[in-house]
Amino acid sequence: MREEPNLRYISELPPHVHSGITKDKVMLRTFLLMCIPALAALPAMGLSALAHIAIAIGTVLFCHYSLAYTELLSKGTTSYKSPCSPLVAGMIVGLSMPIAAPYYATVGVAALTMVVFKWLQGRLCGRKYLNPAAASKVLLLAALSIAAGLGTGMMFYPAHLRLDLWTAAGFDEVVAFYDGRSALSGALSLVLLKDHGWIGGASGLAVLVAGIGAVLWIRLKWRIVVSLLLTVGVLAAVMSLVTGGSMVDRLAFHLFTGSVIFMGFFMATEPQSTPLAEGGQYLFGTALGVGTFLLQQLNVLGGSIIVLVALNLVTPLIDTIGRRRPYGHGGVR
Numbered sequence: 001m002r003e004e005p006n007l008r009y010i011s012e013l014p015p016h017v018h019s020g021i022t023k024d025k026v027m028l029r030t031f032l033l034m035c036i037p038a039l040a041a042l043p044a045m046g047l048s049a050l051a052h053i054a055i056a057i058g059t060v061l062f063c064h065y066s067l068a069y070t071e072l073l074s075k076g077t078t079s080y081k082s083p084c085s086p087l088v089a090g091m092i093v094g095l096s097m098p099i100a101a102p103y104y105a106t107v108g109v110a111a112l113t114m115v116v117f118k119w120l121q122g123r124l125c126g127r128k129y130l131n132p133a134a135a136s137k138v139l140l141l142a143a144l145s146i147a148a149g150l151g152t153g154m155m156f157y158p159a160h161l162r163l164d165l166w167t168a169a170g171f172d173e174v175v176a177f178y179d180g181r182s183a184l185s186g187a188l189s190l191v192l193l194k195d196h197g198w199i200g201g202a203s204g205l206a207v208l209v210a211g212i213g214a215v216l217w218i219r220l221k222w223r224i225v226v227s228l229l230l231t232v233g234v235l236a237a238v239m240s241l242v243t244g245g246s247m248v249d250r251l252a253f254h255l256f257t258g259s260v261i262f263m264g265f266f267m268a269t270e271p272q273s274t275p276l277a278e279g280g281q282y283l284f285g286t287a288l289g290v291g292t293f294l295l296q297q298l299n300v301l302g303g304s305i306i307v308l309v310a311l312n313l314v315t316p317l318i319d320t321i322g323r324r325r326p327y328g329h330g331g332v333r
């Protein structure tokens with residue numbers, strides 16, 4: 001075969017790997033989109049919400065630059081050349097904290113997120129198997145709960161454990177908690193403006209707008225979000241039909257609590273710790289919806305993040321379902 005002297009071969013990533021958007025650009029767009037629910041939290045939750053977000057971002061950036069400096073001293077180079085990903089991690093931590101949480105808890109979650117579940121997990125495992133912010137929050141709150149006692153309100157709030165979501169009368173009392181807190185009915189407060197729970201979920205509508213923007217602007221894993229929300233919505237509707245009571249209130253409560261709507265759009269879609277295959281994303285979202293709804297019914301109202309971490313652990317297995325063999329390697333194609 002005759003070689004052409006001026007012939008050059010160009011190696012490119014396959015189309016399913018290269019999206020045309022750089023990682024830094026994705027991170028910056030994600031950060032800007034999350035500013036929407038962050039700003040929406042201020043009217044409902046006040047300056048404390050902004051303080052949690054600022055503390056989380058500041059802690060993560062401090063850890064980021066400390067790790068970069070340490071690597072430069074030891075290796076002469078660093079893998080931490082851009083602060084874009086840490087910025088997003090800090091924002092997620094701040095928005096996923098309950099407004100009633102102490103500031104030291106936010107510092108702890110942010111530090112664990114950056115040092116243990118981003119940097120150390122990446123070094124030891126070669127990838128992020130666990131969502132950094134979710135794993136950090138579960139680990140810290142579990143440790144604090146064990147140290148202080150489960151009845152003190154660190155992880156399992158005593159007031160939540162006394163709630164009754166299995167009857168219409170009991171559920172009405174839960175929704176009544178939100179009545180008039182923002183001059184709105186309980187259902188409207190859950191969707192539009194609430195002063196209780198996750199900072200990022202203060203306005204479910206703001207998260208929905210930001211989430212749709214993420215689907216269109218950064219190609220978010222929308223199949224996970226759709227299957228999660230659809231599963232939770234169907235289960236809420238069935239529960240309403242079985243127990244009676246307002247279906248609108250049921251849907252508003254189960255879909256628009258901050259631990260569902262914010263977690264669904266901005267934590268359950270983390271690129272490395274969630275499935276790549278389309279079918280796996282539907283399965284992941286459905287399982288997340290079932291687990292979230294069940295823990296809600298058991299009054300673990302932030303339980304969605306526990307389910308998320310558990311599913312992160314089986315993501316490699318989910319990714320093998322329906323995987324096609326390369327042509328010529330035998331087996332089913």
